[in-house]
Every structure is written in structure tokens, then in C-alpha cells.
Amino acid sequence: MKIYFTFEPRPDLREPLVEEFPNIDFVFHRKLKEDELSGVDVLVTYGEDLNEKRIELAKNLKWIFVVSAGVEKMPHQAIHDRGILVSNVRGIHKKPMAESILAHILAIKRVLPFIYENQQKGEWNKDTRPTELNGSTALILGPGAIGEEIGRLLQAFEVYTIGCNRSGDDVPYMNETYQIKDIMSVLPRAEIVISILPSTPETKHLLTYEHFKQMRRDTIFLNFGRGDLVSTDVLIKTLEEQLILHAVLDVFEEEPLPSSSKLWELDNITISPHFSSHSSRYLERSFEIFKPSLRKWLNGDENLENKMDILRGY
Amino acid sequence: MKIYFTFEPRPDLREPLVEEFPNIDFVFHRKLKEDELSGVDVLVTYGEDLNEKRIELAKNLKWIFVVSAGVEKMPHQAIHDRGILVSNVRGIHKKPMAESILAHILAIKRVLPFIYENQQKGEWNKDTRPTELNGSTALILGPGAIGEEIGRLLQAFEVYTIGCNRSGDDVPYMNETYQIKDIMSVLPRAEIVISILPSTPETKHLLTYEHFKQMRRDTIFLNFGRGDLVSTDVLIKTLEEQLILHAVLDVFEEEPLPSSSKLWELDNITISPHFSSHSSRYLERSFEIFKPSLRKWLNGDENLENKMDILRGY
Numbered sequence: 001m002k003i004y005f006t007f008e009p010r011p012d013l014r015e016p017l018v019e020e021f022p023n024i025d026f027v028f029h030r031k032l033k034e035d036e037l038s039g040v041d042v043l044v045t046y047g048e049d050l051n052e053k054r055i056e057l058a059k060n061l062k063w064i065f066v067v068s069a070g071v072e073k074m075p076h077q078a079i080h081d082r083g084i085l086v087s088n089v090r091g092i093h094k095k096p097m098a099e100s101i102l103a104h105i106l107a108i109k110r111v112l113p114f115i116y117e118n119q120q121k122g123e124w125n126k127d128t129r130p131t132e133l134n135g136s137t138a139l140i141l142g143p144g145a146i147g148e149e150i151g152r153l154l155q156a157f158e159v160y161t162i163g164c165n166r167s168g169d170d171v172p173y174m175n176e177t178y179q180i181k182d183i184m185s186v187l188p189r190a191e192i193v194i195s196i197l198p199s200t201p202e203t204k205h206l207l208t209y210e211h212f213k214q215m216r217r218d219t220i221f222l223n224f225g226r227g228d229l230v231s232t233d234v235l236i237k238t239l240e241e242q243l244i245l246h247a248v249l250d251v252f253e254e255e256p257l258p259s260s261s262k263l264w265e266l267d268n269i270t271i272s273p274h275f276s277s278h279s280s281r282y283l284e285r286s287f288e289i290f291k292p293s294l295r296k297w298l299n300g301d302e303n304l305e306n307k308m309d310i311l312r313g314y
Numbered sequence: 315m316k317i318y319f320t321f322e323p324r325p326d327l328r329e330p331l332v333e334e335f336p337n338i339d340f341v342f343h344r345k346l347k348e349d350e351l352s353g354v355d356v357l358v359t360y361g362e363d364l365n366e367k368r369i370e371l372a373k374n375l376k377w378i379f380v381v382s383a384g385v386e387k388m389p390h391q392a393i394h395d396r397g398i399l400v401s402n403v404r405g406i407h408k409k410p411m412a413e414s415i416l417a418h419i420l421a422i423k424r425v426l427p428f429i430y431e432n433q434q435k436g437e438w439n440k441d442t443r444p445t446e447l448n449g450s451t452a453l454i455l456g457p458g459a460i461g462e463e464i465g466r467l468l469q470a471f472e473v474y475t476i477g478c479n480r481s482g483d484d485v486p487y488m489n490e491t492y493q494i495k496d497i498m499s500v501l502p503r504a505e506i507v508i509s510i511l512p513s514t515p516e517t518k519h520l521l522t523y524e525h526f527k528q529m530r531r532d533t534i535f536l537n538f539g540r541g542d543l544v545s546t547d548v549l550i551k552t553l554e555e556q557l558i559l560h561a562v563l564d565v566f567e568e569e570p571l572p573s574s575s576k577l578w579e580l581d582n583i584t585i586s587p588h589f590s591s592h593s594s595r596y597l598e599r600s601f602e603i604f605k606p607s608l609r610k611w612l613n614g615d616e617n618l619e620n621k622m623d624i625l626r627g628y
Contacts, residue, residue, distance in 0.1 A: 156470035
């Protein structure tokens with residue numbers, strides 16, 4: 001039995017694994033080597049190093065464990081045709097992302113950028129008016145697992161939460177839920193608008209200039225989903241005209257954001273380089289999913305956590 | 315019946331008050347004028363403009379409503395001897411302060427200063443490792459109303475909370491509570507140490523260099539109570555030797571922090587100019603306490619919210 005990791009985990013994660021499964025031949029490589037593939041039973045990968053040829057080379061491959069949520073770059077059909085089991089680490093981004101979003105909202109409300117700037121200048125300056133999060137209303141676009149976690153934390157801060165999803169069906173930790181198509185009428189109620197929508201044909205350029213005009217002037221808009229939700233031009237126009245108070249963006253139409261982009265020049269924006277889900281505990285959590293899955297799989301149980309349908313993509 | 319405000323509230327707060335109580339003679343002055351005092355029944359003040367002489371001048375004064383939590387600067391004995399009722403806005407700082415503390419902790423965990431710095435330089439840079447708040451342990455020194463609110467929010471983030479107070483008695487939203495005298499043995503368990511202790515003879519220089527040596531190297535220390543909890547020299551030594559990860563200070567032994575202070579030169583510190591409790595909603599909240607109190611008082615009921623014993627100071 002051979003398990004091939006196409007990346008090198010830290011010793012404190014790797015060693016207990018090797019110790020727990022002494023009969024398994026573990027191979028850890030910094031990068032995938034094709035001549036290693038032929039004898040591999042289980043592949044552990046970030047999901048960006050596979051193609052049809054490599055699936056063919058891995059003729060004994062029975063299970064791919066993907067240390068990522070997305071499987072866009074994998075050869076879906078080839079994997080499906082061979083009946084290879086695929087499971088991933090879906091949900092692993094939930095806590096770090098929700099914490100990033102709360103961090104950004106609270107930082108703006110409690111004027112942390114103002115504090116940092118004055119400290120840099122060596123100035124004891126109280127000449128600003130911090131606001132508060134409690135008592136506000138937040139609109140969450142796309143309340144899946146991440147959105148629920150954001151809603152749960154916002155409600156702890158006594159924020160009224162409104163969810164918007166395709167169906168309009170109730171979602172935990174949302175005080176109300178609407179259909180995405182009704183978004184225009186809900187926007188004026190929220191001073192916090194958060195998108196964690198994925199990129200699909202329906203969400204591309206979903207938010208237009210008209211939507212931002214509909215928002216309150218004191219709105220904080222956060223996009224932590226996908227960059228093509230709003231066109232860059234609409235964002236620039238919105239922020240230049242100060243239709244809203246501030247935008248916090250973790251995603252952009254073009255990434256990395258080109259150094260020539262006008263967005264860098266605006267002062268009512270926070271530019272986060274698409275790493276709100278990053279965490280020092282990412283691999284640790286992945287191993288917490290992998291180890292029980294491996295135990296199950298070795299016992300012939302293929303009903304693994306986060307088992308996915310590779311053709312559907314989730 | 316005359317009510318004298320020794321500050322000028324915004325019209326949107328002032329006007330509904332005047333309207334609700336048409337038989338009362340309201341006077342609003344930007345500053346206290348002594349010749350106004352003689353006919354005053356109720357005084358509404360920030361508590362810093364009174365002295366024995368003024369209490370004597372206000373010979374009809376029956377109730378002082380203090381728009382602040384502290385009454386240190388008031389002539390305690392003179393007020394007590396006249397039997398003047400005193401009530402304040404205790405508890406009003408709870409939410410903004412707890413939000414500030416959460417903002418600072420999350421900002422450090424989710425690397426907001428790093429994001430802001432790179433944005434200023436126009437650089438798309440992910441080269442750092444954000445950590446997470448969930449799963450950590452926090453020690454809260456002085457868990458009164460503010461500490462409870464901090465504990466409540468930290469628990470929502472799945473933080474394990476340990477309180478330290480004089481009695482060691484259980485406190486809501488603390489998983490465990492110890493006596494202040496046992497602090498040394500609890501310190502190594504926490505990666506977040508928050509003080510909101512008031513200034514008393516027992517808390518002066520309570521935390522010594524030995525305490526900081528006892529803390530974990532990845533500790534975030536936040537002082538939002540009073541500046542004399544730690545001597546400035548101990549703080550500088552602790553931060554220079556990197557005994558802890560970071561200090562967030564809202565209070566200092568000398569305020570404003572002198573521009574010559576070495577603290578300004580350190581990079582593992584956040585200097586907040588003693589305004590973590592400031593809020594655009596401060597007066598609005600004060601009026602929410604004052605109005606029902608006034609109704610009660612006019613009905614002869616002296617059992618007002620936040621009625622205090624001026625000699626004890628709370």
C-alpha cells in the first residue's frame with residue numbers, strides 16, 4: 001500500500017502519521033514526480049498537479065485526497081471514468097475567513113487604521129469618532145457554510161443578519177432570507193454588505209452601479225467571494241463618488257491586482273491579496289480530516305468525509 | 315424645576331427631551347457658569363466641572379446625573395453631606411470597549427497591519443502566515459461588566475476564557491475563575507492576556523517583569539484598564555526582549571504618552587490614545603439612561619438606574 005504526498009508537510013504533522021500506519025509506504029515529495037505514480041494507491045495533493053496523462057500513469061490509484069476546496073484544475077472526466085474516489089477539505093476555510101471578515105469590519109468601526117497611522121507619526125491623536133458594530137444590519141450574499149459562520153459571529157455582536165441566496169430558503173444564523181433576485185429592495189436596509197458568492201454565470205457582474213447607488217452612504221462592502229461579482233470600473237466609480245463608506249476586497253477581477261490599477265490610489269478601500277482563508281493551521285486541519293478518512297478507507301468504508309462528485313465539482 | 319446641562323448635546327438628542335418635559339426649564343451651556351447654579355434642581359455633567367464651592371452655590375441641587383463612569387474629580391464629601399442623589403452611566407463603555415478589544419485581537423491574528431502596510435506600498439504581498447483566534451485561551455483580569463462582555467464575545471469565537479478577580483468567585487462567560495493572587499500559575503496557559511482592572515492600591519504595578527517572563531512567547535497582552543498596572547520600564551524591557559508577541563495599550567502611566575517615550579519606537583506594540591470606549595453613540599446611550607431616570611425622579615422615585623454611593627465611588 002503506497003500513499004504519495006505531492007507536497008512536503010511539516011515533520012510534526014508527517015511523523016505521527018507515518019507512526020500510526022507502519023504498514024503503509026508513505027512517500028513525500030516537494031513536487032509530483034511522474035515516475036513515482038505507477039505504484040500509488042492514494043494520492044494527497046493540492047489538486048493543481050494532475051492531468052489525464054498522470055491519472056493514466058497512476059494505474060493503481062483508488063483515492064485522491066485534495067488538500068483544497070476547489071477541484072477546477074483536475075481532469076474530471078478521466079478521474080470519473082476510472083471510478084477513483086475523491087474527497088477534499090471543504091469547510092476548512094470557514095473559521096479563518098469569518099475571522100478575517102469580522103476583523104476588517106471591527107477595524108473600520110473602531111478606527112484601527114487611524115490608530116496605526118497616528119502611531120507611525122508618533123502622534124497622540126483622539127480626533128476621530130469611532131462607531132460601533134452592535135445594532136447594525138448586515139446583508140450576506142451567498143450564505144453557505146462560510147456565510148453561516150459569519151452570521152453566527154455577527155449575531156453574537158448583536159447584528160441583524162439578512163441572507164440572500166438562490167432559493168430564498170431559511171438559513172441558520174440569518175434573521176431573514178431573500179432570493180438573490182430581490183437584492184435591490186434589501187440593500188437600503190444594510191450598512192454592511194458581504195459577498196462570499198462563488199463565480200458562476202449567474203453571479204458574474206451581478207452587482208452593478210445601480211446596486212451601489214441603492215446602498216446607504218455609510219455602507220461597508222466586503223467581497224470575499226470571487227472578483228467577477230463586480231466589474232472593476234463599477235467599483236472605481238462607486239468609490240470615487242463615495243456612494244459607500246468603504247470597500248474591503250479580498251478578490252479582484254484580475255489577480256494579482258495590477259500595479260497600474262486605479263484601486264491602489266483610492267483611500268476608501270482595503271486591498272487584501274486574496275489570502276483571507278490563509279492560516280497557520282491549514283495543514284493541521286487537513287490532517288485532522290485525512291487521518292480518520294484513511295482509517296475508514298483501510299477498513300473498506302468508502303463513505304468518507306467530504307467525498308465528492310468530481311463531475312459536479314462539489 | 316430647572317435642569318442644567320453643563321455641555322451642549324446635539325439637537326437630535328436635546329429637542330425630543332425638551333418636548334417630552336414641557337414644564338421643565340432646561341438650560342444647556344457649553345461650559346458651567348457659576349451664576350446659573352443657584353436655581354438648579356438637577357445637574358447633568360461629565361463630572362469634571364464640580365468643586366465644593368459650586369456645590370454650595372447650587373443650593374437647590376437634589377440630583378447630579380454624571381455622563382461618565384468615573385467620579386474621581388467630584389467633591390465627594392460635600393455632595394454626600396448635602397444628601398444629593400448621584401447616578402451615572404456605568405456600563406455605557408461595555409460594548410464599544412469590548413468591540414475595540416476584539417478588533418485589536420482579530421487584527422493581529424488576521425494580519426491587518428501587514429495588509430495595510432503593503433497596500434500603502436502598492437504591493438500585492440501574501441508572504442506572511444495569519445493565525446486564528448478560535449481555539450485559543452484568554453485570561454481576563456478584572457472581569458466586571460466589561461470583562462463579561464469581552465468573555466461573551468471571545469466564547470462566541472470558541473476561545474476558552476479564564477477570569478481573575480479578587481474573590482475568585484465564578485463570573486458569567488468565564489470557563490474558570492481564579493483569585494488575582496494566583497495569577498502567576500495561570501499565565502502560562504493563555505496566549506491572550508487582557509486587563510481591564512481599575513486603578514487601586516492593590517492593582518498598582520501588579521504585573522511585574524516576572525509575570526511577563528511567565529507568559530507564553532506568542533502572547534498578546536492588552537491593557538485597557540489603567541496605565542499604572544505595569545511600570546513603563548517593565549513594558550519596555552518586556553517588549554525589547556520579545557518576551558511576548560505584542561502589546562496593545564489603551565492606557566499609560568503618563569497620558570498623553572510623552573513623545574519622548576521609548577514605547578513609540580517599538581514595533582511589537584499598538585498605541586491607542588486612551589479612547590477605546592469612545593463612540594459616536596455615547597451621548598445617545600446616556601440619554602437612554604437619563605430619560606427614564608428623570609421620569610422616575612419626577613414621580614418621587616429615587617431608586618434610579620446606576621444610583622451610586624459617592625463616598626465609595628461606585
